[in-house]
Amino acid sequence: MVRFPSDEWIKAFKEKLNKNKIYKEVAKIWEGDFLFVVTPDDRLKKEVVYYVDLWHGICRDAYLVKGKKKAAFIFKGSYSNWKKVINKELDPIRGLIRGMFTVDGDSKILLDQAKAAQELVNTANKIPVDFED
Amino acid sequence: MNRTIDCYFWNPNLRIDSDLEFTYEDVGDSIELKKPVFTVEILDKIIESIKQMRQNYLLSIDIPSVIDTIDRVNNLWMNPKYNGRKIAREVLPTLTGFSVEMIESWGFDHFLGIIKKENLPVFGKLKPDDFKEFNKLSDGLVKAYGEIKVSHSNYNPEVIGHICAGNILGIAAFEMVMDKLVDAATWIKVSSEEPVFGALYARSIEEIDPKLAYTIAVLPFDSGNKVVNEFLFSKSNIVRATGGEQARKSLSKVAEKYKIPIAGHWHKFSFIAIAREYLNERASEIAELVSLDVSAWDQQGCFSPQEIFAEIGGSVSPIEFAKLLAEEMEITSRALPKGSNSGKIQVLDGYYQYFKKEMMGESVKIFPSAKTHQWLVIYDGDTTNIEPSPLFRVIRIKPVNDIIEIPRLVKPIGKFLQTVGVAIPNDRLIPFAHSVGEVGATNIRTISGMTLQKAWEPWDGKFPLNELFEQDYIRWVSIDTNDIDKEIKNALKRKRSIVDKPLNIDRV
Numbered sequence: 001m002v003r004f005p006s007d008e009w010i011k012a013f014k015e016k017l018n019k020n021k022i023y024k025e026v027a028k029i030w031e032g033d034f035l036f037v038v039t040p041d042d043r044l045k046k047e048v049v050y051y052v053d054l055w056h057g058i059c060r061d062a063y064l065v066k067g068k069k070k071a072a073f074i075f076k077g078s079y080s081n082w083k084k085v086i087n088k089e090l091d092p093i094r095g096l097i098r099g100m101f102t103v104d105g106d107s108k109i110l111l112d113q114a115k116a117a118q119e120l121v122n123t124a125n126k127i128p129v130d131f132e133d
Numbered sequence: 134m135n136r137t138i139d140c141y142f143w144n145p146n147l148r149i150d151s152d153l154e155f156t157y158e159d160v161g162d163s164i165e166l167k168k169p170v171f172t173v174e175i176l177d178k179i180i181e182s183i184k185q186m187r188q189n190y191l192l193s194i195d196i197p198s199v200i201d202t203i204d205r206v207n208n209l210w211m212n213p214k215y216n217g218r219k220i221a222r223e224v225l226p227t228l229t230g231f232s233v234e235m236i237e238s239w240g241f242d243h244f245l246g247i248i249k250k251e252n253l254p255v256f257g258k259l260k261p262d263d264f265k266e267f268n269k270l271s272d273g274l275v276k277a278y279g280e281i282k283v284s285h286s287n288y289n290p291e292v293i294g295h296i297c298a299g300n301i302l303g304i305a306a307f308e309m310v311m312d313k314l315v316d317a318a319t320w321i322k323v324s325s326e327e328p329v330f331g332a333l334y335a336r337s338i339e340e341i342d343p344k345l346a347y348t349i350a351v352l353p354f355d356s357g358n359k360v361v362n363e364f365l366f367s368k369s370n371i372v373r374a375t376g377g378e379q380a381r382k383s384l385s386k387v388a389e390k391y392k393i394p395i396a397g398h399w400h401k402f403s404f405i406a407i408a409r410e411y412l413n414e415r416a417s418e419i420a421e422l423v424s425l426d427v428s429a430w431d432q433q434g435c436f437s438p439q440e441i442f443a444e445i446g447g448s449v450s451p452i453e454f455a456k457l458l459a460e461e462m463e464i465t466s467r468a469l470p471k472g473s474n475s476g477k478i479q480v481l482d483g484y485y486q487y488f489k490k491e492m493m494g495e496s497v498k499i500f501p502s503a504k505t506h507q508w509l510v511i512y513d514g515d516t517t518n519i520e521p522s523p524l525f526r527v528i529r530i531k532p533v534n535d536i537i538e539i540p541r542l543v544k545p546i547g548k549f550l551q552t553v554g555v556a557i558p559n560d561r562l563i564p565f566a567h568s569v570g571e572v573g574a575t576n577i578r579t580i581s582g583m584t585l586q587k588a589w590e591p592w593d594g595k596f597p598l599n600e601l602f603e604q605d606y607i608r609w610v611s612i613d614t615n616d617i618d619k620e621i622k623n624a625l626k627r628k629r630s631i632v633d634k635p636l637n638i639d640r641v
Contacts, residue, residue: 093196097314098288098602099258107256114197 001130004086005038005048005079007064009127014052014062017123024057027116031055032109035069037076043133044079054116073105083131086124092117135165138224140328142335143179144186144347162227166328168353173364179350180368183318184291190344191316196255199313202342204250209337210241217333225302228327230474231431238631239429239469240302243585248310252588255314258599261607267563271589274563274612276570278594285394285604290370293317293601296384297331298375299324300433301584305331307597308373309338309349315601319349320365328353356380366391371601374398396600398593401435401551404442404519404543405580406536406565407454411556412447417457418625419556422581424461425628426554427508428469429584431476432524436552436576436584439522441530442539451532452498455512458530459500462508466526468632471507476525480506483527487511519543536561540568547573551593554583559617570610578613579620581628587613 002009017023036050049065075092077085081100084090093114095101103110110117137157143149154170169175191199209215218241226233231240246252259270261277268274293315295308305321309331312319323331331351339346354361366372366387373396374384381399388395405426411419426438441458443451484506490497496514508526519542522528533539536557543550550573557565566577575594576586586592592600594608614620 091195093255094316096257097196097255097598099599100288102257102260108251111197111200111255114195118195 001128004129004131009129010050010062010064012127013124014059016126017059020119020123023116023119023123026119027054027057027113030113030116032072035071035074037074038082039076039078041078041080073103073110075101075103077101079132085121086129088121088125092121135159135163137165137167138329140166140168140323140332140353142332142349142351144182147178147182149175149178160227164224164227168328171352171354171361173360176361176364180292180320183320183348183350186344186347187291187318191313191348196314199345200250200253202338202345203248203310205341206337207245207249210245217337221330221333224329225327226472228329230472232470232472234469235430235472236302244303245306247586247588248307253314254589254596254598256589267566267612269615271587273587273614275591276610278570278608278610279606281605281607283603283605286602287370288602290315290317290601292369293319294365294369294372295319295321296372296374296376297321297324299326301430302330304375306334309334311597311601313345314598321351323351323353325355363387363391366393369393371396394604396595396604400549402546402549403436403438403552403583404440405438405554406539406557407441407443408536408557408561409444409447410558412443412449412454416449416454419580420454420457420461421628422621422624423458424465425581426583427462427526427528428465431471432522432526434584438528438554438583440519441528442533442536443530444536445532445534451530452512455498455500455510455530459510462510463502464632466502466507475506477506479523479525480509480527483509483511483523517542519546536565537568540572544572550574552576552578552583554578554580556580556621557617562612562617566610566612575608575610577611579617579624581624582613
């Protein structure tokens with residue numbers, strides 16, 4: 001079991017994503033890095049930021065950010081909502097429309113890459129996870 | 134022989150038609166409208182079916198699939214040879230009184246563009262604290278006024294009802310699209326004046342994705358049908374309504390009775406403000422663009438301008454601008470003529486009211502259309518207060534010493550303000566927008582785009598998607614561009630594409 005959120009979790013995510021053949025195919029034209037921001041709520045005390053560099057179906061880098069980092073897209077939501085996404089209880093785009101997540105960057109590009117986004121979620125869902133609560 | 138148009142839509146597999154009575158209304162030009170006479174039992178079946186299809190289908194597909202369907206549906210409508218568009222072209226001029234040119238060109242070619250895939254407002258909820266001053270959103274700017282206090286929230290509405298006014302084409306289509314983006318089943322009461330387009334649009338969704346279409350019911354019924362109205366309200370999580378003062382009063386009562394939140398978009402007032410920096414060698418271009426705002430939908434929309442404030446100090450005076458506008462109104466009216474509902478009486482009323490003033494030596498000058506009362510431009514140098522127009526392309530131009538005086542002039546009708554068409558340079562636009570937003574205006578748009586809402590813009594101070602989830606006390610004010618000169622340049626191209634290539638009816 002891997003704790004979420006932790007650096008170990010994002011490393012496991014990178015490893016699984018790079019083994020995901022469907023992702024490799026559907027994300028073959030994707031170029032852009034992300035900051036996945038997990039904001040605190042009653043279950044998480046401190047904000048956690050992940051940097052994930054995605055390039056043509058490959059995850060080139062992924063780590064827990066200490067300090068400041070910039071990326072093409074910043075996808076931000078509370079810990080509880082991230083937990084729902086990882087458990088596949090919430091579609092991230094539905095979460096975005098409902099204001100449960102926010103995105104800095106062109107959300108239309110994300111919509112065009114929805115299948116890739118879906119595979120990111122599918123990958124995250126396959127990591128045996130131990131949540132904070 | 135009469136052509137019969139079905140003004141309703143629901144899942145045909147319900148097989149309820151044989152249980153219903155239908156009325157047939159002859160509306161002229163050999164067109165008859167077929168409308169069902171609803172009973173509560175039948176409506177109950179319809180509502181249950183849209184709920185079931187939502188549960189079994191809509192919730193099981195991802196949002197990008199929904200958006201792809203919407204895109205394909207819109208591509209159908211962008212094709213002048215599409216059968217639904219052909220029917221609309223044949224029927225809507227008779228029903229609405231708009232010309233076929235207005236419906237085809239401004240309606241289908243431009244207005245429907247707001248629900249194209251690339252324009253859909255899927256950016257989530259904005260934080261008002263990030264928009265305490267005008268801040269960038271899409272290609273424009275927005276600012277939040279008011280306090281963050283949520284009075285209603287439901288992030289999973291099951292059934293959303295819509296009561297659509299008939300003055301503008303396309304609202305029903307917009308509402309169907311918005312509901313699918315929030316995973317809701319939809320019932321739409323189409324207006325008695327124009328009950329056709331909603332059903333045609335729903336059928337076009339059925340052509341692409343029948344199951345998605347069967348989460349929608351288009352229901353024509355009389356506004357006065359209390360039983361039907363109340364039943365549908367009672368079955369909804371939220372109702373969004375557009376209409377006038379009478380609709381506001383009666384629908385608010387029903388909403389209150391059934392404790393159903395209502396997102397109301399009621400009677401509004403819009404106007405134009407032109408700064409002296411544009412009243413120079415560019416004044417003719419500005420007149421070109423303003424003529425489109427005045428002509429679009431024959432001024433019937435809440436976003437149509439009723440007055441123009443022109444700033445003194447440019448090399449072209451406000452009265453000279455009135456003359457330029459009159460010239461452009463004539464050109465625009467050839468490309469977008471009036472239809473059968475010409476509003477001749479209203480135009481004549483405006484004419485005689487100001488003819489007397491002109492004769493009495495007041496600072497008034499009338500510029501009438503050459504024939505058939507297509508339009509009327511009035512320069513009124515005597516009255517500064519804002520006044521409603523008789524509409525049907527009757528527009529008054531009033532001089533102001535400084536555009537920053539305008540918010541004070543329009544303040545008495547602040548709660549009714551909506552769209553302000555502007556030709557104001559970027560550096561003066563923000564302070565103007567701040568002040569006019571403060572008194573109540575919600576949408577500041579570059580001239581010629583007043584009736585062409587961008588999909589990301591708030592609507593009467595609320596974002597259309599978020600309004601279906603939450604009601605709060607924040608009022609969002611938008612400026613449709615962050616570079617007005619660039620927007621004017623693009624607007625001129627659009628305007629000239631309409632005027633220089635008038636619709637060839639035979640071609641379509």
